[in-house]
Amino acid sequence: MKPTILTALLAIIYLSAFPQADLQINISTRRIARDVFILASDSLEGRKFPSAGRAKAAAYIAGQFLEAGLQPIEKNHEPYFQKIPVNHTRIGLTYIHLDGKLKRSGFDFSFASSMPYNNSLTLPIRFIGDEKLNMKIGGGDTIFHIVDKNIEQAMLRIEQLSKTTQAEYFAISITKSKKSTKSLIVQEYLSGQYRYPESLFKIKQHTKGLYSYPAYSEQNLKVFLFTDEITQSLYGQSLKQLQVNAKRSVKSAQQRNLTVSDLTFSSDFWVKDTVLHDDNVIGYIPGTDLSDEVVIVCGHYDHLGKSSQGIYYGADDNASGSAGVMELARMCSQARANGFDFRRTLVFIAFGAEESGLNGSYYYVSNPVFPLKQTVMVLNMDMIGRSDNKPGEPGTAYSMAIGSRSRTMKKSIRQLNRQMDNIHFDYSVNFPNSITWYFGSDHYPFVRKKVPALVFNTGLHDDYHKVTDKPEKINYESLTNILKGMFVLLVDLANEPEKYPLK
Ligand SMILES: [Zn+2]
Structure with a gap:
């Protein structure tokens, strides 16, 4: 089913505050929606590990990374895959x-x-x-x-x-x-x-x-x-x-x-125990003068599979965040191709096996592809596709940004909110209300290793972990706006060493 709101939206973000030339970037609601509809389609069977649908999802994301021109992490026939050994117990x-x-x-x-x-x-x-x-x-x-x-x-x-x-x-x-x-x-x-x-x-x-x-x-x-x-x-x-x-x-x-x-x-x-394999999908854009420092953009792509109730599509959880990883990768690649320099290296990760216990991200922090000590910040997206606005209804996109207590982050988010129209990020460390989000997604293994991290999400809803979490319920305009805001933040994180120093 094709929703009617998918007319291509060409949004241009000007970042005149930056020392480099004005940056013009295309962000495409149509592309974001396409990604969500594909990841949340019948043939991907709810993307549960281990399943053919899960493997298809990983292959699709790797294909998008390749098309976006991201650098791979391996020199083999699956260059974007970090293989995870899994004990099936x-x-x-x-x-x-x-x-x-x-x-x-x-x-x-x-x-x-x-x-x-x-x-x-x-x-x-x-x-x-x-x-x-x-x-x-x-x-x-x-x-x-x-x-x-x-x-x-x-x-x-x-x-x-x-x-x-x-x-x-x-x-x-x-x-x-x-x-x-x-x-x-x-x-x-x-x-x-x-x-x-x-x-x-x-x-x-x-x-x-x-x-x-x-x-x-x-x-x-x-x-x-x-x-x-x-x-x-x-x-x-x-x-x-x-x-x-x-x-x-x-x-x-x-x-x-x-x-x-x-x-x-x-x-x-x-x-x-039987040993199986799962994959994190990872690609990157090398930085310039600070290339050994990295900023990670991530979201998990797996979901709950299917049961007698039907397929758990996981459109919001977390096809939305996976689409976010892919679209931000494309935007950054485009910027790079247009001659814009990212000083730090940008790493894009679609994590596997989150639903079974943050297993993809726990594996990554024990086997980091880029040193954790050099990782400046992790931006994790988990369920960013729903908001109070009805799909197709204009309004301010609202997203929580929950993470480690940090003055700088608070300031940056506040500045971002002033700078952006149609988006409001609520920087929240409002424990215990946000505690499940704090512990509950792929940024948390990084937090445990003392890497600063934020998770973006638009909150729980009635379709959470149900077969009704479908792609037509996603608010694509709000999702687009959230990604615009995150892109601006990402540029800041990549290029401002004084604001986000390595400890
Ligand atoms: Zn999730």
């Missing part, structure tokens, strides 16, 4: 039996073991909570149940406890956050399906609920993680009551009075 299941019912692993509880484990057992489970035990309790066949703020803390305690008690079995409860623990377990279960090198943080990040692979331990520990509901039905007491009782027992040195119940479980736990 499938895990077996552990069942626990409570109130005569089977509880579901990954939903009600989770089970982790560093080794495959097959057994069926009933063991006493002893609640310790967050108390520090003064006397030694013999481990043997007892499950020690501890409480902690997060998985990392809990695992450190378990490491110590396993030494002093010789115990192999542990259970963890995490003190409740505002979000329901249950839904986080589901999230974590889903995000843990693909494991990439270095992506363990992602697994840990969401582990209010599930601890998948005990990374710290060489020992063969078996670790459960419970929702509060499971804890309640195990002991017939709430986590809060249990904590109070545990405190009392420890204070009065009556540690043998710690609450004990029985846990019956059976396990058919195994982990199977």
Whole structure:
């Protein structure tokens, strides 16, 4: 289906503030829309890794990079591809039996073991909570149940406890956050399906609920993680009551009075890894006198694939951002061809496997093509295709720009807003409202490596992660305006060493 708004728009941006000759650049709404419609078409099947549709999307983007005249990163038959080894991990299941019912692993509880484990057992489970035990309790066949703020803390305690008690079995409860623990377990279960090198943080990040692979331990520990509901039905007491009782027992040195119940479980736990490959698509424009410094422009191209509900087109998430990467690449290439100099090198990246845990970008920061220390800024686009304006309706395009707290960035964005018509960037570090955006997309692995970064997006909507995220719902004029603004910012980032110095 061809929407009617796709009449070619020729917008010219004048950057007379810059020392070089006035710069005239074509930005094409028609081209941007074409890219979104192609990436979000039936034949690309929702661009999920691993699928033929995903590979087609990567090939299409590489083709556009070639046409735009970007330099490739490899000298082989796939010169724009950074190959990512992917461990496809499938895990077996552990069942626990409570109130005569089977509880579901990954939903009600989770089970982790560093080794495959097959057994069926009933063991006493002893609640310790967050108390520090003064006397030694013999481990043997007892499950020690501890409480902690997060998985990392809990695992450190378990490491110590396993030494002093010789115990192999542990259970963890995490003190409740505002979000329901249950839904986080589901999230974590889903995000843990693909494991990439270095992506363990992602697994840990969401582990209010599930601890998948005990990374710290060489020992063969078996670790459960419970929702509060499971804890309640195990002991017939709430986590809060249990904590109070545990405190009392420890204070009065009556540690043998710690609450004990029985846990019956059976396990058919195994982990199977198959190594597959995914791709980041990368091309660049070499800078002039500061060519060893780089600015990265990026967005992920993968999405959720298809299910019985249909194809997840992911037009906004993130065909819009991928189209943004391609169009900005074309604009910069055009400028370069017209004799405009970019002092710093501009690197354009369409990241793979974002939806399964920022895996493409985590891989990149561990295997950077351009040194991270020389990376001045990352501009990430994730879902920039929707705005309050209806498609075809004129108005001010609105986009959030969320990133590391930076005076310079704040100033630059403010200046940009004054300079540009029809676009407003909201520079926001308005935590916690924007926190999911801060952690939730491909700029974040860079932030963790102390590379300044911004993510641009036009916010969540009802079609988010649904089969209804379709290309005809994108506001192409707003998207065009956002890219105009980003282009101006990009020129500034590429050419102003005093404003954006390497630390
Ligand atoms: Zn996305």
